[in-house]
Amino acid sequence: MTESIYSTYPPKLSETQEQFLVSTIKDWTIQHGLTVRPPATFVSQDAVSKGVLATNAPVTLFPSPFPKACFEEARAVQKVYNELYARITSDEKWLGEVIEELIDVDDFVAGLWKVHQAVSKEGYVQDLSVGLFRSDYMVHTLGSETASLKQVEFNTISSSFGGLSCRVAALHTELLQSPPGHSLSYPGHPLLDGRVPPENTAVETLSAGLAAAHEAYGPSKSSPALPLGILFVVQEGERNIFDQLALSTRLTQFHKIPVFRLVTSEILDRTSIAEANPSRPLIYTPPHAQGTPFEITTVYLRSFYAPTDYKTDRDWSARLQLERSAAIKCPTVLNQLSGCKKIQQVLADPNKPDYLARFVPTAESEGTQEKLRKTFAPQYDLSPSGRGRELALNPETAARHVLKPQREGGGNNVYKEAIPEFLKSIPESDWKGYVLMELIQPPSEASNVVLRSDGEVVSGNVVGELGIFGTILWKSNGEILHNEEGGWLMRTKGKESNEGGVAAGFSSLDSIILY
């Protein structure tokens, strides 16, 4: 079924049908804020610098088919995954042992660990952490076997596209049902007949997670008491701002919580910690209302996730300032580190002890651990005499694997037969910077048509990646105050592109039709 469904999907478009869909989507996206700021490659740097232009986010013309059982399985394990990563984050000793192995090969991890150590030495003043997570999966098919779900990545920081993803679902839903009573936007196809994408509550769920943290922070720790608010820490010149604004709008309009945006480079200018106050509340003074400082309950990071976000020592100082404050961090440094590929590998390594049993309590039946484990693709490190090294160096077994650099921004993945040669070309001491992962085999005939941000329409074979959003608020003693699953993201990439985020260009935002 999974392979055969693509033999007729998506239905072929005539020229006028494509024209209609494309022009409708160009207008719909702008009307509904399914937008990004245009890159300077498309319009002049001068026009971009005015900060007023926008263009559609890259989107597929059609929703992509996705096996219903896999979608439900992914949703069913999300709250367990939330808890797993909360527990890993709280187990500083175990997490530290894994992370310390990386410090030699990964300056970025080393820098983050140093921030944690500094705060740890001084003593943390905030016992709560909040996570806005996204677990990413691909559908794995082997021959005519039933499709299964395999986890690609678990994101613990800056899990993006919740805002825009909801709008893509709304776009496809509207197209599928338009004009009212007729459904003529798409050519007829059995898969589209009467179906619409499942409800997407990503904005509600993610915002509710931040609102729960804001609530749990309690009263102002300043004296006199200050008004409270949430701080979004963002990158300079963010093109994906409308995705973020969907969350802040929900927080202000529905939850009635003040939200401020602050670029990383201004953290030290606009925030302060009253050193005389042992509770270390984080004070933010809006530049436009300097007479009304706010106390920040929750810092939501949409920056500081990549090495490029730390250009100077000042950026590290800024991160430290946030970390040592009383604000609840989304995420803490430790929670960010728990999202390392290395952690995923250690959990999924068939030759390692059963760490899952350590973190997923037996009180939750044995079946729960098994459900998580089913979503793992086998992963290995390349330690001497380990199974991973053996699989990677043998061209025959390497052909079923991908070699991923542990380090963010640490270069491209290496695929299949190229792995043995690549490893031999670098010093053996660098091998611990890589993780070997069994290749996930997505449906090979999947295809779709994409409207890019520059207005070009491209079509061809694609690979889809489903993300499930979840949020969790927990105390360092393990007590969980809020644990929710809700909302999803479908990203569809051209087969040529093995890597790259959606905003970066080639991949696109999509929605799903369950079958």
Add this chain to the structure above:
Amino acid sequence: MTESIYSTYPPKLSETQEQFLVSTIKDWTIQHGLTVRPPATFVSQDAVSKGVLATNAPVTLFPSPFPKACFEEARAVQKVYNELYARITSDEKWLGEVIEELIDVDDFVAGLWKVHQAVSKEGYVQDLSVGLFRSDYMVHTLGSETASLKQVEFNTISSSFGGLSCRVAALHTELLQSPPGHSLSYPGHPLLDGRVPPENTAVETLSAGLAAAHEAYGPSKSSPALPLGILFVVQEGERNIFDQLALSTRLTQFHKIPVFRLVTSEILDRTSIAEANPSRPLIYTPPHAQGTPFEITTVYLRSFYAPTDYKTDRDWSARLQLERSAAIKCPTVLNQLSGCKKIQQVLADPNKPDYLARFVPTAESEGTQEKLRKTFAPQYDLSPSGRGRELALNPETAARHVLKPQREGGGNNVYKEAIPEFLKSIPESDWKGYVLMELIQPPSEASNVVLRSDGEVVSGNVVGELGIFGTILWKSNGEILHNEEGGWLMRTKGKESNEGGVAAGFSSLDSIILY
């Protein structure tokens, strides 16, 4: 009050306050579709041609103060105005007499009249007309007198900006109340304290007018019966498309009515009238779904209002095709003609018979006529030995007047002392192409700050124009099936610019704070 209110309004912005407001508005407008397509002067023609870029509609940073009594007065007379223009339209004899005076000097009016005559000869097959009207006013102040309301124009075709106007009201409302519980976006000012713009239901009202027409059309007149829908006739390359989409989205999502957009140049390609069917239903075949023709119940014109919309005879044929069809027109040719400046002048000419009494039935108390008349600024034609000619040629009296060309696109207004000289420079036979209007004196110190579509921020003295939206559906026998008032538009123009639509560049969309 009206003058003095501006001595402290709008409050001065510091550099960081302006920066915050401007960047917030740049983001908000894109997020909420308060947008236009950018002009080719701002981005390259090549980028524009991709059809994906958008920028903010020009908007004021602050809502403008507006006298509450004037706002209520304007709303109170709208349904009477709707009825007045419906009655004028239905009085073909009276309307024809006024229009025929213009035919010599105005090819455009002549062309429209010819369309009416052709259909009249053949016989109209549609007894219903629908109007989406907008009555535009300025606040008139003289010295320290109380402000009064004076009508600038009554629009019977393509009354625009209902869609975007609602969003400007929402923008200013959100700014006035943000962050939640604090209101720090603007510097403090008594006029802004606790106030927000009045509710703006323009989208609901205008869409309900079209929906009422669709409903009143009745069952399909084709055999076999065809599905029914509304047709938006639009200009090629419309930059103000998102204003229009607000209405079609409301019609499809709330009223569940199919809506199609068609550029004028494609009317003859995509629509047809079954000549064998004496009811002359208008059939529209969507290019993307050619197997499913629709019967058009209602033609909504967002084109065909200006001479430039009729480039060739083919355009006139297209207008004729719509006019002679069974579709309900918004508006008919006659209804469009009723919106001529000349009609307004004839109604408002103190030296003419009391036409108002003819059209506003005495059953509605004498007070009603008086309420309308109060909104008129005196207007005159320039007929020999008439009062208008006398006022226009005397420099002293000319100084209180503006000379307006009757013809759309017929040149610029001529102001005050320049009037006598201008009239002497043109042949006397052309004078009947002009209307002399007593100048409305808006508050002279009104000022505001505008964010233009190219990102520039300009501030200075402004003139505001308030439009009130209304819709009416009536039978040619005078029976009224639907008559509603609802929604408003505030347009604010830099003092330098005496003319020009909002999308054209210098003027901007605004909202109001009642005082």
